[in-house]
Amino acid sequence: MTHTLALLINYLLKGGAVFLAFNEIRGLFLAGPVIYGIYQAGGSLAAIWVGVCSLGGIALSVIVPLFGARKIQRYADSRLQLQTSAN
Numbered sequence: 001m002t003h004t005l006a007l008l009i010n011y012l013l014k015g016g017a018v019f020l021a022f023n024e025i026r027g028l029f030l031a032g033p034v035i036y037g038i039y040q041a042g043g044s045l046a047a048i049w050v051g052v053c054s055l056g057g058i059a060l061s062v063i064v065p066l067f068g069a070r071k072i073q074r075y076a077d078s079r080l081q082l083q084t085s086a087n
Contacts, residue, residue, distance in 0.1 A: 006080040013073050020065055027058045034058075 034054045041047030 003080065006076045009072065009076040010080075013069055013076070016065075016069055020062075020069065023065065024062050027062045030058050031055055 034051050038047045038051040
């Protein structure tokens with residue numbers, strides 16, 4: 001991996017962090033109606049189950065991109081170190 005490609009990946013990941021923050025804010029907005037729906041349903045077991053499943057899906061849509069970005073960042077950093085140590 002060339003130095004410029006590693007830097008490009010680094011900049012893209014930093015830009016993606018902004019979108020990740022927006023995704024977390026979106027998750028908070030989506031969680032509100034789920035909690036309110038559980039409250040309106042009277043806290044029945046079915047409502048709680050559907051709410052937990054919905055909140056789990058929202059959490060996965062926020063957490064999975066975060067782990068993916070960290071993995072790509074580590075890969076780019078290791079390749080950048082190999083490139084600079086070879087020169």
